[in-house]
Amino acid sequence: MASHGLDYDGCNFFRQRLVLSTLSGKRVRIKNIRSKDDNPGLRDFEASFIRLLDKVTNGSRIEINQTGTVLFYQPGLLFGGSVEHDCNTQRSIGYYLEALLMLAPFMKTSLKATLKGVTNDHIDPTVDVLKSTALPLMKQFGIDGEGFDLKVVKRGMAPGGGGEVVFTCPTRRTMRPVQLTDPGKIKRIRGVAYSVRVSPQMANRIVDTARSVLNKFIPDIYIYTDHMKGANSGKSPGFGLTLVAETLNGSFLSAEMSSTPQGQGDPMLPEDLGMNCAKLLLEEVYRGGCVDSSNQSLALLLMTLGQQDVSKVLLGPLSPYTIEFLRHIRDFFQIMFKIEVQKPSEDERKGGDKVLMTCVGVGYSNINKTLK
Amino acid sequence: TMKSGSEEEEEGEEELGALKWKEGLQQKASEAFLRQQAAIPNLRKLVYGSVVAANNSEDEEEEELGGLFTVSRPQKSKRFQADAMDCCRFSPDSSHNWDLDEMLNSIRDCFVTGKWEEGTDAA
Numbered sequence A: 001m002a003s004h005g006l007d008y009d010g011c012n013f014f015r016q017r018l019v020l021s022t023l024s025g026k027r028v029r030i031k032n033i034r035s036k037d038d039n040p041g042l043r044d045f046e047a048s049f050i051r052l053l054d055k056v057t058n059g060s061r062i063e064i065n066q067t068g069t070v071l072f073y074q075p076g077l078l079f080g081g082s083v084e085h086d087c088n089t090q091r092s093i094g095y096y097l098e099a100l101l102m103l104a105p106f107m108k109t110s111l112k113a114t115l116k117g118v119t120n121d122h123i124d125p126t127v128d129v130l131k132s133t134a135l136p137l138m139k140q141f142g143i144d145g146e147g148f149d150l151k152v153v154k155r156g157m158a159p160g161g162g163g164e165v166v167f168t169c170p171t172r173r174t175m176r177p178v179q180l181t182d183p184g185k186i187k188r189i190r191g192v193a194y195s196v197r198v199s200p201q202m203a204n205r206i207v208d209t210a211r212s213v214l215n216k217f218i219p220d221i222y223i224y225t226d227h228m229k230g231a232n233s234g235k236s237p238g239f240g241l242t243l244v245a246e247t248l249n250g251s252f253l254s255a256e257m258s259s260t261p262q263g264q265g266d267p268m269l270p271e272d273l274g275m276n277c278a279k280l281l282l283e284e285v286y287r288g289g290c291v292d293s294s295n296q297s298l299a300l301l302l303m304t305l306g307q308q309d310v311s312k313v314l315l316g317p318l319s320p321y322t323i324e325f326l327r328h329i330r331d332f333f334q335i336m337f338k339i340e341v342q343k344p345s346e347d348e349r350k351g352g353d354k355v356l357m358t359c360v361g362v363g364y365s366n367i368n369k370t371l372k
Numbered sequence B: 001t002m003k004s005g006s007e008e009e010e011e012g013e014e015e016l017g018a019l020k021w022k023e024g025l026q027q028k029a030s031e032a033f034l035r036q037q038a039a040i041p042n043l044r045k046l047v048y049g050s051v052v053a054a055n056n057s058e059d060e061e062e063e064e065l066g067g068l069f070t071v072s073r074p075q076k077s078k079r080f081q082a083d084a085m086d087c088c089r090f091s092p093d094s095s096h097n098w099d100l101d102e103m104l105n106s107i108r109d110c111f112v113t114g115k116w117e118e119g120t121d122a123a
Helices: A016-026 A044-056 A093-106 A127-140 A201-214 A270-287 A293-304 A319-333 B002-015 B019-024 B025-039 B042-046 B050-056 B078-082 B101-105
Strands: A008-009 A029-030 A061-064 A069-072 A080-088 A109-117 A149-154 A162-167 A186-196 A221-228 A236-245 A253-258 A310-315 A337-344 A355-359 B063-065 B069-071
Touching: A016 A029, A016 A044, A016 A093, A016 A293, A016 A319, A044 A080, A044 A093, A069 A310, A093 A109, A093 A127, A093 A162, A093 A293, A127 A149, A127 A186, A127 A236, A127 A253, A127 A293, A162 B042, A186 A201, A201 A221, A201 A236, A201 A270, A236 A270, A253 A270, A270 B101, A293 A310, A293 A319, A293 A355, A337 B042, B002 B050
Parallel strands: A008 A029, A080 A109, A186 A221
Antiparallel strands: A029 A069, A061 A069, A109 A162, A149 A162, A186 A236, A236 A253, A310 A355, A337 A355, B063 B069
8 A cells, every 4th residue: 555645725525535545545634624714624524524434444543733724644444343423413414424335345344334413404415315326326336235225214304413324335355347338218216205393295295296397208206205203303394305217227317305404594395396306307317327416426436446347337427526536536546537428419319418437447455354 | 832822723623623622621621620629528638637727826816905905805716616515416507497398308218208219129
């Protein structure tokens, strides 16, 4: 493992830097974190994220200066095992889980993480959408088996939280290279309309308007209504919808929307939420590709860490977050992707331009994994 | 050179009238090439090439007012981008209006209910 470190500025892309540092074993120093802000330094949710990283690794060295504007991180070994973490409620569990999804397959012992906090908010991908898009994507790379699951035990809406999820993931020695170049046509749409601490009727009102938009395309739509009660309903009221379009070749495209957190801005009607979320799904279909736009970086990471063979994945347009992730992959793993734009032909009605990403994996092997 | 050019043209018209399509072939080719270049933005350059440019613009532009105050425009500086929110969400294209039939039609064939390519079958 290389010993020299990398330097970055600012708090943006915080998680991808620390995750790639952990996987590559390269030290990282992040300077000028909100240094010009009225309230400089790391926020509570970032500190919470660092603590989570410390829990799943062994021997990590973390140094933060007095004002919190400089962070030094020397990664230890990915250990895994049973971990419990109170995720700071400034960000939802999805924020923390996105990083765990990237790290979990490369642990020494399989991970069982119990995460408590906000399960659904309007900023990060919710646990529901990660469950229905990120997990099937990881299965394509050979991460599967009985112990691979994400379970929503309690739902907790922003800002109060009080939700709980359990994520279990087996370890893998190597990643399987993939050829995901044709998503195939969308055969069905599934979804979950959830509500907590409001009338269960809210979920039904969401479903009606969402269906009215999507029915113009396909009849096979089923949106479950999920109304959690009592101790499983968290601390704040709210409702929301996640929609997932499943293709013939096993790709999943998703969209989601959550109600405005209590006491933050104008409340949203469930009818409007259902309608807008359905339109977001159409936007995601227009972008297309074999991977959902919020999972682009996860797919690219697993391609990078694959065996020394060619991997190809067709994506929709690259998100700004993904573009930065590609630059970070180059910094940490010296891998550059071949990027080809694919324009749809004139008579095809399949949305916008697609991007074909090709790379040869670094042949990463999980040396932490215990042999049985 | 004017003379020789016109002479060549004359020759062309007199003897090789049938080969007139050859005129300006190179120019046409280069125009077509440039058109193509403009149409397909070089994504690889966008992703991997712009880092140097970003580093160059690091020196923060600060205007001085009356030699006393400096004008700080945090929204525009690189600093602002560096400290922006760490979130993977990709906001939708605001130019797409999903109430229009035109937009709805642009994705019809993404669904099994749409048109199938030749050689493939819904079964």
